[in-house]
Amino acid sequence: MTTNPPIRIVIAGGGSAGWMCAAALSRFLGDGFTVTLVESDEIGIVGVGEATIPQIRLFNQALGIDEDAFVRATGATFKLGIEFVGWGALDERYMHAFGNVGRDSGLIPFHHTWLRGVRDGVARPLGDYALNNVAALANRMQRGAARTASVLPDMPYAFHFDASLYAAYLRRFAEARGVTRVEGRIVDVERDGESGDVAALTLDRDRRVEGDLFLDCTGFRALLIEGALGAGYEDWTRWLPCDRAMAVPSVRAMDFTPYTRATAHGAGWQWRIPLQHRTGNGIVYSSAHLNDDAARDHLLANLDGTPLDDPRPLRFVTGRRRELWKANVIAIGLASGFLEPLESTSIHMIQSAIERVLKLLPSRRIAQVQRDEYNRQAVFEYERIRDFILLHYVANRRDEPFWRERRETALPDTLRAKLDLWKAAAQITREHEELFTEVGWLQVLVGQGVMPDTWHPLADAMPAEQVAEFLDILPKLNAREVAQMPGHADFIARYCAAAEGVAA
Numbered sequence: 001m002t003t004n005p006p007i008r009i010v011i012a013g014g015g016s017a018g019w020m021c022a023a024a025l026s027r028f029l030g031d032g033f034t035v036t037l038v039e040s041d042e043i044g045i046v047g048v049g050e051a052t053i054p055q056i057r058l059f060n061q062a063l064g065i066d067e068d069a070f071v072r073a074t075g076a077t078f079k080l081g082i083e084f085v086g087w088g089a090l091d092e093r094y095m096h097a098f099g100n101v102g103r104d105s106g107l108i109p110f111h112h113t114w115l116r117g118v119r120d121g122v123a124r125p126l127g128d129y130a131l132n133n134v135a136a137l138a139n140r141m142q143r144g145a146a147r148t149a150s151v152l153p154d155m156p157y158a159f160h161f162d163a164s165l166y167a168a169y170l171r172r173f174a175e176a177r178g179v180t181r182v183e184g185r186i187v188d189v190e191r192d193g194e195s196g197d198v199a200a201l202t203l204d205r206d207r208r209v210e211g212d213l214f215l216d217c218t219g220f221r222a223l224l225i226e227g228a229l230g231a232g233y234e235d236w237t238r239w240l241p242c243d244r245a246m247a248v249p250s251v252r253a254m255d256f257t258p259y260t261r262a263t264a265h266g267a268g269w270q271w272r273i274p275l276q277h278r279t280g281n282g283i284v285y286s287s288a289h290l291n292d293d294a295a296r297d298h299l300l301a302n303l304d305g306t307p308l309d310d311p312r313p314l315r316f317v318t319g320r321r322r323e324l325w326k327a328n329v330i331a332i333g334l335a336s337g338f339l340e341p342l343e344s345t346s347i348h349m350i351q352s353a354i355e356r357v358l359k360l361l362p363s364r365r366i367a368q369v370q371r372d373e374y375n376r377q378a379v380f381e382y383e384r385i386r387d388f389i390l391l392h393y394v395a396n397r398r399d400e401p402f403w404r405e406r407r408e409t410a411l412p413d414t415l416r417a418k419l420d421l422w423k424a425a426a427q428i429t430r431e432h433e434e435l436f437t438e439v440g441w442l443q444v445l446v447g448q449g450v451m452p453d454t455w456h457p458l459a460d461a462m463p464a465e466q467v468a469e470f471l472d473i474l475p476k477l478n479a480r481e482v483a484q485m486p487g488h489a490d491f492i493a494r495y496c497a498a499a500e501g502v503a504a
Helices: 015-028 055-063 067-074 110-120 131-137 163-175 223-228 292-301 346-359 368-394 401-407 413-425 438-447 464-483 488-495
Strands: 007-012 033-039 077-079 081-085 093-097 158-160 180-183 186-191 198-203 207-210 213-216 233-235 244-250 260-265 268-274 279-285 312-315 319-321 329-331
Touching (some): 007 015, 015 346, 055 346, 067 163, 067 488, 077 488, 093 131, 093 438, 213 223, 223 329, 279 292, 319 368, 346 368, 368 438
Parallel strands (some): 007 033
Antiparallel strands (some): 081 093, 186 198, 244 279, 268 279
16 A cells, blocks of 8 residues: 655745744644745844734634633734724824624615715714724723624624734744744755746755745745746736835833724825734835835834834835746745735735635645636735725825825726726625625725715615614614723733733
């Protein structure tokens, strides 16, 4: 009886991308596979993924990770949404909150009745109808079912966490389940002379790591997918021209908020991500509109605490690889492309790529149709997230040159179709497995002042008194529910406070 040797999966690079891959593979693959991760302590980690969306909970739960232990180990805080400041006009702000907005009435989504109520003068601001929005602005947090009214939904939530601590946490998880870590710097990528596949990674000190399937988690360098295989890159600068970022931690805010903040400035935006042990800050900007020194000054002048380090610069080109799976290499994370972390999608895109890898996992022989299907799904995800991020830029009413240029951007057909349908009929469609839901689009559109010309005719069939009553009750229920929640910091202190010196 002949026993086939195990299929060798090699992960090139560590960080969040590499160790998320290693953790998932070690959890779900059987004895027919070996998993080796190659990383070098000499190479720094690009930590752009400290803010997440609720799907991260599914990933952690699938691994069997205890949530409170994870929060303690990574210095995490909870996240109910993202506050956008100055994106419509300078003095405006709104929340893209996770979860439901309002309650549907009959055949039509809630927002049609709300639009009717706006016309009639009986509607509250849209955010008052989202439990997550109300709780976030009150700096409160709870888990599980609503306490005060059965008609209220659970509050979906995500996390802010220290990306390097998360990678270390997953490293311990993966190594305990058989993943082999090889310390070393990749100096060459060997290819098979006949197939063109990658055969091995050559490391410093004349070492080799052979494999059958390679996951490229080498970040912006993309050593395998681009350096060795030349997959090509689709540049989206014409839509998203920001090409620089600087990141700096500051001392912990005394009362950390359960939401991320993205504040627009004259040539881009600035992020604020509160953790238990520090606050993560960064500025994203277009170098054609703002020089590096001015960006650094703006970043440091708009911190809410003392900086803990010098700002660390990053350079990038927004876009994606033309092929994300080529030959026997699959690009994961920054090696696959880059989209601004405006809607906290960086970690999620690693997670969804891992899910695709597991679903389309090849045997010893890779069929081209597997690559094609992987690439089709990955491109669809990239393009639809791109459209959602681009919406924030084009739907502005600011007067600086950068922002005027954004309003004049020629849009992708997919985004133009969505905007046209919204303007004409207040309708929002979600195609296939688009990441962002109808209520996500709704909050950004309304939050930035993009209002439709009309609404569904069934919204006019409801008597005025019924509309007023319908729109009056939910904000009251949300306010009552939030009033009994503990404060965010108190909630963490009670269940999952990190030990002192967690970042050491």
